[in-house]
Amino acid sequence: xxxxxxxxxxxxxxxxxxxxxxxxxxxxxxxxxxxxxxxxxxxxxxxxxxxxxxxxxxxxxxxxxxxxxxxxxxxxxxxxxxxxxxxxxxxxxxxxxxxxxxxxxxxxxxxxxxxxxxxxxxxxxxxxxx
Numbered sequence: 001x002x003x004x005x006x007x008x009x010x011x012x013x014x015x016x017x018x019x020x021x022x023x024x025x026x027x028x029x030x031x032x033x034x035x036x037x038x039x040x041x042x043x044x045x046x047x048x049x050x051x052x053x054x055x056x057x058x059x060x061x062x063x064x065x066x067x068x069x070x071x072x073x074x075x076x077x078x079x080x081x082x083x084x085x086x087x088x089x090x091x092x093x094x095x096x097x098x099x100x101x102x103x104x105x106x107x108x109x110x111x112x113x114x115x116x117x118x119x120x121x122x123x124x125x126x127x128x129x130x
Contacts, residue, residue, distance in 0.1 A: 007062055015057055022050045039091055046084045049077040
């Protein structure tokens with residue numbers, strides 16, 4: 001009985017993660033409209049793959065309901081999605097303007113000329129892009 005409860009919780013958690021991933025992919029597709037068609041298509045493919053995984057898992061009541069093929073395809077879909085997202089991030093990193101990436105910290109980068117020292121103690125613990 002405990003194993004069935006763990007399995008049911010795991011499936012529920014997986015469905016929840018896929019729902020969050022789908023929402024993120026939907027926002028990504030919307031945000032990618034200003035990028036070239038190839039980037040938009042990549043974002044669309046990622047969302048489509050997530051939708052397919054959601055459809056497969058929505059019918060399952062246990063992992064026994066999922067065939068080995070479905071599990072292998074889901075693993076492959078996640079791997080492709082990860083690679084695609086890595087490609088999108090690389091593209092954005094190379095082509096997006098710095099203030100778009102940095103966000104609210106951009107004024108600090110703009111306001112201080114290079115010869116004026118910046119108080120770095122307030123930036124401790126921040127992740128730097130490099």
